[in-house]
Amino acid sequence: MKNFQHSSLSVVFILVFCFGSCDSKLTGSKLIQKSIEYHDPKGQWQELNRVFYFADSRPGKPSRQYTVQIDLPDNYFKYINSGENLVYEVDGENCIGSEQGSKDCERAMMLRNY
Secondary structure, three states: OHHHHHHHHHHHHHHHHHHHHOOOOOOHHHHHHHHHHHHOOOOOHHHOEEEEEEEEEEOOEEEEEEEEEEEOOOOEEEEEEHHHOEEEEEEOOEEEOOOOOOHHHHHHHHHHHO
16 A cells, blocks of 8 residues: 555656646747747748649548649638639638638638638
8 A cells, every 4th residue: 555655646746746847838829939930940931932732532532632822922822622623712811713701712711821
């Protein structure tokens, strides 16, 4: 019984020490900033102008191929899924090819912001 109490006390001490030493002042904004500093140390993200080609496979479903164009300096985004005849396009804050406020426009904005 003494060993069990000693083990339990050790575990409690370790947990209290770990949680007590954590930076409790790390806000969501600070976490995002730290992530950006780690993943983009040269600050190149804001100059991104690229086209990405994706292919995925899903169990029991057909594979998909789609293209994503991101031009951050010109605030432009385009998603094309030719297999499903889907095109979502955003220029600035305006949806291209779909009405502002429509479900298609909301989807385009969600994809752009994702």
